[in-house]
Amino acid sequence: MSDTTPILRINALTKTFNEFTALHAIDLKVHDGEFLAIVGPSGSGKTTLIRLLVGMDEPSDGSIWLRDQRIDEMPANKRPTCMVFQSLALFPHMTVGQNIEFPLKLRKVAPEDRKARALELLDLLRLPQDYYSKRIDQCSGGERQRVALARALAFDPEILFFDEPLSALDYRLRKALEKELKDLHARTGKTFIYITHSLEEAMVMSDRIAIMRAGRFEQIAPAEEIYARPVSRFVAEFMGEVNLFPIRAGQAEGVTLSPAAASAFGGATGTLMVRPESLQFLEGEEHAELTFAGRIEAEYMLGSRVQYTVTLEGGQTLIAEVLRENAMPGGPGTPVRLGCAAAACHLIAEA
Amino acid sequence: MKPSAFTRAALLVYGIAILAFLYLPLVSVGFASVSKGRYLSFPIRRYATGWYGEAMASDTVRDLLFVSLKVAGIVTVLSVVIGFFGALAFARYNWRFRKTYQKLILLPIFFPQTVLGLALLMWFNAIGVIPSWKTAIIAHMVWIAPIATLIISIRAYSFDPALEEAARDMGAGTWTTLREVTIPLLMPGIVSAGLFAFLLSWGNFPLSLFTTGADSTLPEWLYAKMVSGYSPLVPTVGILTVAASATLLAVGLTVPWVLKLVKRKTAA
Ligand SMILES: Nc1ncnc2c1ncn2[C@@H]1O[C@H](COP(=O)(O)OP(=O)(O)OP(=O)(O)O)[C@@H](O)[C@H]1O
Numbered sequence A: 001m002s003d004t005t006p007i008l009r010i011n012a013l014t015k016t017f018n019e020f021t022a023l024h025a026i027d028l029k030v031h032d033g034e035f036l037a038i039v040g041p042s043g044s045g046k047t048t049l050i051r052l053l054v055g056m057d058e059p060s061d062g063s064i065w066l067r068d069q070r071i072d073e074m075p076a077n078k079r080p081t082c083m084v085f086q087s088l089a090l091f092p093h094m095t096v097g098q099n100i101e102f103p104l105k106l107r108k109v110a111p112e113d114r115k116a117r118a119l120e121l122l123d124l125l126r127l128p129q130d131y132y133s134k135r136i137d138q139c140s141g142g143e144r145q146r147v148a149l150a151r152a153l154a155f156d157p158e159i160l161f162f163d164e165p166l167s168a169l170d171y172r173l174r175k176a177l178e179k180e181l182k183d184l185h186a187r188t189g190k191t192f193i194y195i196t197h198s199l200e201e202a203m204v205m206s207d208r209i210a211i212m213r214a215g216r217f218e219q220i221a222p223a224e225e226i227y228a229r230p231v232s233r234f235v236a237e238f239m240g241e242v243n244l245f246p247i248r249a250g251q252a253e254g255v256t257l258s259p260a261a262a263s264a265f266g267g268a269t270g271t272l273m274v275r276p277e278s279l280q281f282l283e284g285e286e287h288a289e290l291t292f293a294g295r296i297e298a299e300y301m302l303g304s305r306v307q308y309t310v311t312l313e314g315g316q317t318l319i320a321e322v323l324r325e326n327a328m329p330g331g332p333g334t335p336v337r338l339g340c341a342a343a344a345c346h347l348i349a350e351a
Numbered sequence B: 001m002k003p004s005a006f007t008r009a010a011l012l013v014y015g016i017a018i019l020a021f022l023y024l025p026l027v028s029v030g031f032a033s034v035s036k037g038r039y040l041s042f043p044i045r046r047y048a049t050g051w052y053g054e055a056m057a058s059d060t061v062r063d064l065l066f067v068s069l070k071v072a073g074i075v076t077v078l079s080v081v082i083g084f085f086g087a088l089a090f091a092r093y094n095w096r097f098r099k100t101y102q103k104l105i106l107l108p109i110f111f112p113q114t115v116l117g118l119a120l121l122m123w124f125n126a127i128g129v130i131p132s133w134k135t136a137i138i139a140h141m142v143w144i145a146p147i148a149t150l151i152i153s154i155r156a157y158s159f160d161p162a163l164e165e166a167a168r169d170m171g172a173g174t175w176t177t178l179r180e181v182t183i184p185l186l187m188p189g190i191v192s193a194g195l196f197a198f199l200l201s202w203g204n205f206p207l208s209l210f211t212t213g214a215d216s217t218l219p220e221w222l223y224a225k226m227v228s229g230y231s232p233l234v235p236t237v238g239i240l241t242v243a244a245s246a247t248l249l250a251v252g253l254t255v256p257w258v259l260k261l262v263k264r265k266t267a268a
């Protein structure tokens, strides 16, 4: 995949607003047919980036290439890209059908063909055919979402951009639409670039995830890699609950390392990442490669799993998650020892 | 909270009193226009509709009507165009001194119109322009264009700029975006602004008085005849002037509503 020309290539793209630099000379390559998620906290520059890519704003420096063509000077209405807005931007003065047909009408497609395509798209997005003549304000949030998608697909872009299109929906609908979007990506074979601030959402849908922080990419990698081998504390913490222990010259406070583990970390300095689900309770005097000792502070039922907050002897807090059948009887106050394998941990070189 | 019986009675009396205060003078003008006598005195002894026939046949009235219509029509078109682009400039773009400029532009609305009219007249004289219905258009514009801008701005501020961006993103150029998205969405504002512009120009007296020169509009003539040469033709023309305004207002208010109903019917 990597030896073919990428569908989108960004070189040293920079955007400054007055004194403030929102994007710092970023590089990115996106492959044809890929589903790339761009994830980052609020204000990290996600919307700014996407607006440059579709042509809504002009870059301060750098270049954007669509296959072999440089497009950063091309006006938005000439670019073969399309964006689904956070607000969806459905035209309130048009029916569902007119909205979907809008890009086709601009291309002077005959009315019958337009209608046929709109009905096809309603089908693809699992909306009933009679929605064709509904007004936008008669549609629910989830239905509007689909209409916006249908309209973008009617445009038939080379790359489809999404700016947090699901953020306004309730949890269940969002989960359902995430799966549908992934499925739609597979069926259409288009390149999707999707902005979200939820890493969870990105993990469900995308092939690769680009983590953004203050106008730079912190890590661009497939979901498994981001999950297992984050390059920085920022990425590790962004993913939710993880245990991070500073490690100096192979010694981490609060953790007892077996001789094998100590040699595995070989005097490293950085941060040791231990995922809650890699931890297991130890019985008696049993030792693991990494051993933690402390008292249960609180326990939470998460359905099939149980989560524990443990206060270690050195005062640090450890989060552990175990399957229900491996739960620790006793509850808060119980002294416990937990362990995990060195291979299940990840060493972040950064301090 | 439900109002008590006393409150409701008081509100009713109050409401009727206000309506009477607003509309009784107009009704009396109506009576005057159908009185056969030269001056209005109650009770009216003999009724006549002859003055209406006379008004219709009169060349003077026809000329007045023509000038008033011409001025109001042109003022309406120009005000709506200026108001449309002005509203977009205020609502869409952020530029230096935008807020200050906006206030400066609205200021003429609150100037006494006689002073405004006098100032314009002096200015026309200074640059050697002979006042006529054409200069009256300029005078009306000074006062009415800001109002039209204000009315359209209210609508422009409440619409999501992403709608225009979405249109562009899907391939619409500047003009197509304007035609397909911006104008249809601002339409209610444009219609109200047009209606206001027409009615304000149609009924305007102080600005016209100073700036029409030898030409005359209906309100000016009414005033002149009231001062000297009164006949029941004056209230008759007055009633016709008001009736024209009322009709336009009624049409302006009902047409969008009817259109909406029709649209809803065809869409369903
Ligand atoms: N037009 C602008 N003028 C000045 N600063 C801007 C402008 N647009 C964005 N910024 C700044 O650039 C930074 C990045 O904004 P951006 O909207 O790209 O963030 P984001 O990652 O999309 O955040 P969110 O998740 O909240 O949507 C922010 O600090 C913002 O204040």
Ligand SMILES: [Mg+2]
Pocket (backbone or CB within 6 Å): A046, A047, A048, A163
């Ligand atoms: Mg954003």
